[in-house]
Amino acid sequence: MSAPRRPREARLLARLVRGGLLLALLGQLAWSFRPSSSQALTADESLGRELYLASCSTCHGIDGAGTELGPSLRGAGPAAVHFVLSTGRMPLANPGDQPVRQAPAFSEREIAALVAYVRRLAPGGPEIPTIDPATGDLARGAQLYLDSCAACHGAGASGDSIGGGRIAPALDRATPLEIAEAVRIGPGTMPAFGERGLSPADLDAILAYLLWLRENGSRGGLQLGRVGAVAEGLVAIVVGLGLIVLVIRLTGARA
Amino acid sequence: MIVERVVRGLDERLDGGSFLRRNLTKVFPDHWSFMLGEIALYAFALLVLTGIFLTFFFQASPEPVVYDGPYAPMRGRTVSAAYDSVLRLSFEVRAGLVMRQTHHWAALLFMAAVVAHLLRVFFTGAFRKPRELTWVLGVLLLFAGIGAGFTGYSLPDDLLSGTGLRIIYSGVLSIPVVGAWAAFLFFGGEFPAHALLSRLYVLHVLLIPLVIAGLIGAHLALVWRQTHTQFPGPGRTEDTVTGIPVWPRFALKALGLMFVTWGVAAGLGGLVQINPVWLYGPFVPYSAPSPAQPDFYAGWLEGLLRLWPNWEFHLFGRTIGTLFLPAVVVPGVITFVLALWPWIEERVSGDHAAHHFAQRPREAPVRSGIGAAGVAFFTVLMLAGSNDVLAAFLSVEVDTLNGVLTAAVVVLPIACGLVTYRICRDLRDGGGHPIARPGRARVRRTAAGAFEVEHEPGGPAR
Numbered sequence: 001m002s003a004p005r006r007p008r009e010a011r012l013l014a015r016l017v018r019g020g021l022l023l024a025l026l027g028q029l030a031w032s033f034r035p036s037s038s039q040a041l042t043a044d045e046s047l048g049r050e051l052y053l054a055s056c057s058t059c060h061g062i063d064g065a066g067t068e069l070g071p072s073l074r075g076a077g078p079a080a081v082h083f084v085l086s087t088g089r090m091p092l093a094n095p096g097d098q099p100v101r102q103a104p105a106f107s108e109r110e111i112a113a114l115v116a117y118v119r120r121l122a123p124g125g126p127e128i129p130t131i132d133p134a135t136g137d138l139a140r141g142a143q144l145y146l147d148s149c150a151a152c153h154g155a156g157a158s159g160d161s162i163g164g165g166r167i168a169p170a171l172d173r174a175t176p177l178e179i180a181e182a183v184r185i186g187p188g189t190m191p192a193f194g195e196r197g198l199s200p201a202d203l204d205a206i207l208a209y210l211l212w213l214r215e216n217g218s219r220g221g222l223q224l225g226r227v228g229a230v231a232e233g234l235v236a237i238v239v240g241l242g243l244i245v246l247v248i249r250l251t252g253a254r255a
Numbered sequence: 256m257i258v259e260r261v262v263r264g265l266d267e268r269l270d271g272g273s274f275l276r277r278n279l280t281k282v283f284p285d286h287w288s289f290m291l292g293e294i295a296l297y298a299f300a301l302l303v304l305t306g307i308f309l310t311f312f313f314q315a316s317p318e319p320v321v322y323d324g325p326y327a328p329m330r331g332r333t334v335s336a337a338y339d340s341v342l343r344l345s346f347e348v349r350a351g352l353v354m355r356q357t358h359h360w361a362a363l364l365f366m367a368a369v370v371a372h373l374l375r376v377f378f379t380g381a382f383r384k385p386r387e388l389t390w391v392l393g394v395l396l397l398f399a400g401i402g403a404g405f406t407g408y409s410l411p412d413d414l415l416s417g418t419g420l421r422i423i424y425s426g427v428l429s430i431p432v433v434g435a436w437a438a439f440l441f442f443g444g445e446f447p448a449h450a451l452l453s454r455l456y457v458l459h460v461l462l463i464p465l466v467i468a469g470l471i472g473a474h475l476a477l478v479w480r481q482t483h484t485q486f487p488g489p490g491r492t493e494d495t496v497t498g499i500p501v502w503p504r505f506a507l508k509a510l511g512l513m514f515v516t517w518g519v520a521a522g523l524g525g526l527v528q529i530n531p532v533w534l535y536g537p538f539v540p541y542s543a544p545s546p547a548q549p550d551f552y553a554g555w556l557e558g559l560l561r562l563w564p565n566w567e568f569h570l571f572g573r574t575i576g577t578l579f580l581p582a583v584v585v586p587g588v589i590t591f592v593l594a595l596w597p598w599i600e601e602r603v604s605g606d607h608a609a610h611h612f613a614q615r616p617r618e619a620p621v622r623s624g625i626g627a628a629g630v631a632f633f634t635v636l637m638l639a640g641s642n643d644v645l646a647a648f649l650s651v652e653v654d655t656l657n658g659v660l661t662a663a664v665v666v667l668p669i670a671c672g673l674v675t676y677r678i679c680r681d682l683r684d685g686g687g688h689p690i691a692r693p694g695r696a697r698v699r700r701t702a703a704g705a706f707e708v709e710h711e712p713g714g715p716a717r
Contacts, residue, residue: 138327138328138330139327139328139329139330139331139332141328142328142329142332142536143332143536146414146535146536146542146544147539147542150536150542150544150545151542151543151544151545152545153545154544154545154546155414155415155534155535155536155544155545156531156534158546159647160545160546160643160644160647161642161643161644161646161647161652161653162545162643163653165652165653165654165655167646167647167650209328212327212328213534217531217533217534218528219345219346219352219528219531219533220345220352220356220527220528220529220531221356221525221526221527221528222526222527222528223528223531224527224528226531226534227546227644228415228530228546228547228548228644229530229548229549229550229551229554229641230546230548230551230554230641230644230645232359232363232529232530232550232551233363233550233551233552233554233637234551235523235527236360236363236364236367236523236551237363237367237551239523240360240363240364240367240519240520240523241294241364241367241368241371243515243519244294244364244368244512244515244516244519245287245291245371247512247515248287248290248291248294248512249287251287251508251511251512252285252286252287252288252289252290253285253286253287254286254287
């Protein structure tokens with residue numbers, strides 16, 4: 001026995017109801033994901049939204065609340081977003097990777113757009129610091145750098161391994177703004193330094209010293225990567241003793 | 256010539272001059288590998304010369320002063336007078352920096368040459384009876400050199416040197432029963448003590464150099480008296496010694512080698528930065544720099560500390576600290592084995608005869624194997640002492656690297672020792688050279704235009 005066939009109209013109606021329900025659900029869903037501020041998106045922000053949905057949402061979630069692949073961006077702040085984007089740390093290729101500096105994946109305009117959109121999506125967190133390295137006090141910067149940063153990044157800012165299998169990178173490539181952002185947000189295992197620990201003037205001083213170090217501090221000749229005794233020993237044995245042994249080998253008897 | 260006239264003059268006045276003649280015509284070795292010790296001697300002479308220059312400007316004082324010299328990042332900072340004087344030496348004294356750097360490079364060259372010389376003597380069995388005493392003096396020189404280097408790089412009172420001193424302090428502290436007193440006595444109180452710097456200074460510029468000079472003198476006197484060893488060859492026997500006469504050939508060659516050594520040290524001093532203490536900053540007790548390594552000759556000690564497991568045990572109701580074994584016991588045992596090696600070998604091999612021929616490494620496979628194992632052991636330890644730099648360089652995790660090195664410090668010496676032993680034994684028994692010279696063919700064109708081929712068989716490489 002087969003069930004009596006329903007009239008055509010009834011089937012159409014059912015389909016309409018189901019479609020309507022689905023639409024309503026989708027609308028509800030879309031509404032729940034609306035940007036927290038009720039204002040309409042600016043042009044910048046909608047560009048950012050596009051980029052965010054394409055490159056970030058799989059890991060950080062459409063709403064920026066995080067997924068199992070990436071942490072929530074709530075409270076990360078514009079400084080963090082700008083830092084990870086302009087140092088090429090994000091978008092991460094694989095969720096398990098340690099974020100490292102690479103060529104940035106986005107143009108400056110796109111980065112600004114993403115920063116604007118994420119600020120809207122997940123407000124809070126440190127703002128992008130305003131810096132003025134030119135006014136920084138060099139001597140104070142040197143002392144602050146040696147006290148607060150050198151234990152991880154090396155006295156010559158050449159980078160070094162630190163515990164937990166992490167590497168504190170060399171500081172020769174970061175722009176002043178990126179350095180300032182890193183100090184404020186503390187990427188990865190690096191501690192964040194708030195304004196109470198390092199005032200904006202302190203930060204400018206550190207920047208001044210790091211910039212100074214790039215051009216100077218090489219007194220005495222060729223720098224061996226500023227890694228100290230390891231490179232020095234290698235040079236002494238291979239180049240120094242090597243040269244002299246070459247001489248005695250050439251001038252001495254061989255039998 | 257002047258020398259001849261002087262010698263003749265002395266000859267006439269000092270009874271026939273047989274003493275002078277005998278010694279000026281004494282033969283010295285000409286084989287290249289016998290010059291390694293000489294390099295150390297010339298490096299030492301340069302160390303004394305540049306060191307004297309440095310003493311004119313260095314102040315061994317921990318008194319606080321405010322730096323106001325030309326190095327901008329330190330200006331206005333309160334530092335010790337010692338650190339201040341090193342900055343002045345580096346930035347204000349004319350030729351100060353090149354002298355300082357040359358001094359440091361010469362120290363590294365000195366130690367590198369001592370080690371190379373020691374390896375040569377070891378692998379050729381030149382320490383065998385009757386030259387055991389020369390060997391012991393050499394080993395003492397090695398350790399005096401480590402002491403000189405260590406006290407030297409502690410003097411600038413920068414952050415790096417302070418870190419090294421703190422490690423030594425903890426090492427001394429870890430000695431059971433007497434540790435605390437010994438540390439107190441030597442360091443003049445709780446670290447960092449006020450008296451320390453001037454004590455290190457006296458050790459570095461007076462005591463240790465005198466010890467080294469004395470050791471070198473005795474070492475050379477023995478070489479002079481006993482003559483050098485030589486490789487077997489035509490016209491050489493166990494009872495005759497061949498070489499070149501002291502005057503003029505050896506002396507002039509030696510002079511040349513001295514200038515080469517000085518040239519290389521000064522070249523490095525002028526061109527390559529070493530120990531830029533201005534980057535490390537003055538010593539402050541609450542901070543430590545990174546990367547923090549000692550100079551290479553102390554690298555194996557640092558490596559021992561970094562690889563040693565965190566063991567602590569109790570003996571007779573006292574706690575034996577983690578540092579005691581790696582910082583005191585193991586280096587002590589190594590020192591003793593090294594110093595007593597000639598007698599150890601004599602005991603084990605049962606060979607009590609005097610030897611004047613140097614051996615090729617293959618002639619004593621067991622000794623060569625042990626030597627290779629030792630070289631591997633110290634190399635791995637040196638790598639372990641720089642594990643943080645190495646890990647960053649290779650982009651691996653320090654813990655992974657430590658695991659690898661901990662395994663390597665056991666496995667690699669055994670492997671290297673066995674392989675070397677096998678190679679030496681096969682070479683000795685096979686008699687041939689491992690790398691044979693390929694045969695050659697000579698092609699000649701005759702007047703008639705034909706070609707003649709003449710084969711020349713291969714043979715042992717020279």
